[in-house]
Amino acid sequence: MSDHVFVDPDVLLAAAAELDALAIRLQTTMAAASPALNVAPSGSEEVSVLAASYFNRLASSFGPAATRGIEELTAAAAMLRAQAAAYSNEDHALGATLAAGM
Secondary structure (H helix, E strand, C coil): CCCCCCCCHHHHHHHHHHHHHHHHHHHHHHHHHHHHHCCCCCCCCHHHHHHHHHHHHHHHHHHHHHHHHHHHHHHHHHHHHHHHHHHHHHHHHHHHHHHCCC
16 A cells, blocks of 8 residues: 555646636626526516515525635635645755755
């Protein structure tokens, strides 16, 4: 059994790019679909007004949740890029140390 972990910074950068692309797609979809999320009552009777109100309350909570999800995807991508840089820097530093014979 091995206790070693192999980290490929290029794979981390690719994953970060995928998360960024997902955040952009979600943001684009939200911008396009937002107007359709609010509905008018289909009639003036109480059931239609209450149903529209219910759906509109749900829609008003969905927007902020989606925005938070976009922020989290972007933050995760930034963290992966930072970790990729840290692994690369550490690898280069170790390589330089080994090359110097220390």
